[in-house]
Amino acid sequence: MAYETVIGLEIHLELATRSKLFCGCSAAFGAEPNTNCCPVCLGLPGTLPVFNRRAIEYAVQAALALNSAVQEESRFDRKNYFYPDLPKAYQISQYDRPLARGGHLDVAFPEGARRIRLERVHLEEEAGKLLHAGDSILGAAYSLVDYNRAGIPLLEIVTAPELHSGRDARIFLEALRELLLYTGVSDVKMEEGSLRCDANISLRPAGTAGLGTKTEVKNMNSFRAVEQALNFEAARQAAILARGQKVVQETCHWDEERKATVPFRRKEGSSDYRYFPEPDLLPLVLDRAFIEAQREKLPEPPERRRRRLQEQYGLEPREVAVLTATKALADFFEAAARDYRDYRGLANWVQGDLLYQLRETGTLVEDLDPRLLVELLELLDAGEINRPVAKELLAEVLKTGTGPRALVQSGGRGRIAGRASLEPLVEQAIAANPEAVESFRKGKEKALAFMVGQVMALTRGRADPQELNRLFREKLN
Numbered sequence: 001m002a003y004e005t006v007i008g009l010e011i012h013l014e015l016a017t018r019s020k021l022f023c024g025c026s027a028a029f030g031a032e033p034n035t036n037c038c039p040v041c042l043g044l045p046g047t048l049p050v051f052n053r054r055a056i057e058y059a060v061q062a063a064l065a066l067n068s069a070v071q072e073e074s075r076f077d078r079k080n081y082f083y084p085d086l087p088k089a090y091q092i093s094q095y096d097r098p099l100a101r102g103g104h105l106d107v108a109f110p111e112g113a114r115r116i117r118l119e120r121v122h123l124e125e126e127a128g129k130l131l132h133a134g135d136s137i138l139g140a141a142y143s144l145v146d147y148n149r150a151g152i153p154l155l156e157i158v159t160a161p162e163l164h165s166g167r168d169a170r171i172f173l174e175a176l177r178e179l180l181l182y183t184g185v186s187d188v189k190m191e192e193g194s195l196r197c198d199a200n201i202s203l204r205p206a207g208t209a210g211l212g213t214k215t216e217v218k219n220m221n222s223f224r225a226v227e228q229a230l231n232f233e234a235a236r237q238a239a240i241l242a243r244g245q246k247v248v249q250e251t252c253h254w255d256e257e258r259k260a261t262v263p264f265r266r267k268e269g270s271s272d273y274r275y276f277p278e279p280d281l282l283p284l285v286l287d288r289a290f291i292e293a294q295r296e297k298l299p300e301p302p303e304r305r306r307r308r309l310q311e312q313y314g315l316e317p318r319e320v321a322v323l324t325a326t327k328a329l330a331d332f333f334e335a336a337a338r339d340y341r342d343y344r345g346l347a348n349w350v351q352g353d354l355l356y357q358l359r360e361t362g363t364l365v366e367d368l369d370p371r372l373l374v375e376l377l378e379l380l381d382a383g384e385i386n387r388p389v390a391k392e393l394l395a396e397v398l399k400t401g402t403g404p405r406a407l408v409q410s411g412g413r414g415r416i417a418g419r420a421s422l423e424p425l426v427e428q429a430i431a432a433n434p435e436a437v438e439s440f441r442k443g444k445e446k447a448l449a450f451m452v453g454q455v456m457a458l459t460r461g462r463a464d465p466q467e468l469n470r471l472f473r474e475k476l477n
Contacts, residue, residue, distance in 0.1 A: 002206040005234040008161035014194035015058040016186050020151035021125045022049030029192050033146040041151030043088030048280050055153035058185040060294040063121040065183050068103030073285050076278040084145050085128035095275040098122035107175045117160040126152040166230035170223045178302050182327045203237045213247040219254045229254040233261045313343040322351040328366045336370035361398045376404040426471045429454045
């Protein structure tokens with residue numbers, strides 16, 4: 001029998017606040033274990049949580065970007081379960097009255113665009129982090145716990161079960177990450193745990209409705225791992241059904257070393273968590289003016305920006321795809337384009353030499369003034385420098401922050417032109433390369449290119465190559 005895979009995702013997003021959701025502890029990544037903790041986030045007796053306003057703003061912005069309906073009144077609940085990474089033995093989360101309901105994300109899959117619906121978006125506090133002694137949690141001799149992460153504001157985004165393969169899930173997550181990165185509500189770094197994903201996956205007979213028995217897959221720490229884990233789990237369930245057996249509802253752990261999902265524990269239901277309203281927090285009430293103010297802060301979505309850049313600047317889709325890879329890069333290009341009208345030339349420099357030098361120097365594009373690149377390109381267009389010098393100057397601009405014109409004036413790297421400057425260099429090259437001279441006089445043009453190259457090397461690329469060609473032909477003929 002043929003089966004169809006059905007996947008729903010639960011995405012957990014750490015919001016980019018400086019402090020935690022209900023206390024003033026730092027939410028920064030990478031601190032010494034158990035140093036960003038206090039009685040509130042550890043749940044010690046007598047402490048009370050207080051809302052972080054910025055976390056609520058970011059959560060509303062993310063929900064609006066995802067086309068979700070933000071609720072004017074929502075409520076926080078206690079989700080009770082015992083696990084070492086949860087210091088209070090409960091998590092402050094949202095259950096039946098979430099921050100936002102519904103929503104969707106339009107995703108460009110290879111076979112065509114498709115709208116993936118969302119069920120809900122809700123706010124909760126993050127758990128701590130377990131560090132396992134061993135290759136994986138399953139074989140660890142012991143585990144240590146770091147509570148620095150406990151209490152960081154966490155946004156959970158739950159999709160409808162509308163994805164049908166590991167590839168679908170990966171592409172959806174990549175599109176979601178891009179959108180959320182544009183909004184600025186999170187740094188969405190999977191390697192630091194600020195974007196994580198669990199998946200509910202089941203199989204059903206092809207062409208039928210309904211859902212089969214699902215398993216939950218955890219510990220997928222990269223987009224590639226998501227694709228591999230879900231494809232493996234789908235094949236595992238198909239093999240069970242083909243033997244006439246039943247799939248067990250359970251939580252599975254993705255073992256990166258073995259490239260396999262491993263059953264970990266029986267899957268809990270909502271009743272197991274004994275949800276009840278959080279007694280220390282009043283309902284969260286947001287007036288319409290607050291919600292609309294957050295909508296005004298949202299940037300242009302990446303897909304809409306790609307279409308606009310193609311139309312406004314006459315660029316190709318592949319160029320626009322690179323320029324809009326991050327909001328900061330797209331902002332840089334558009335800021336430079338206000339002063340430099342050769343949009344195609346500007347795009348070539350930004351997606352080529354600039355990106356290369358940013359990687360080489362470790363510079364962030366947001367730290368570079370777009371006017372410095374414009375100044376460099378204007379020097380190039382005016383013939384005051386040539387392209388090899390321009391590339392050298394770009395690297396120095398990134399390292400020093402000095403303007404390219406100032407570097408040219410102080411470093412003697414302007415274009416060398418004119419008979420008075422070039423003629424001695426031409427004569428020197430002719431005298432030093434008698435074999436090349438003889439070859440040229442026998443009709444071999446490559447010999448002339450060789451001698452021009454000698455002068456270009458001598459001048460570090462500053463000599464005018466066209467003028468060199470003219471002078472060499474004059475002297476040799």
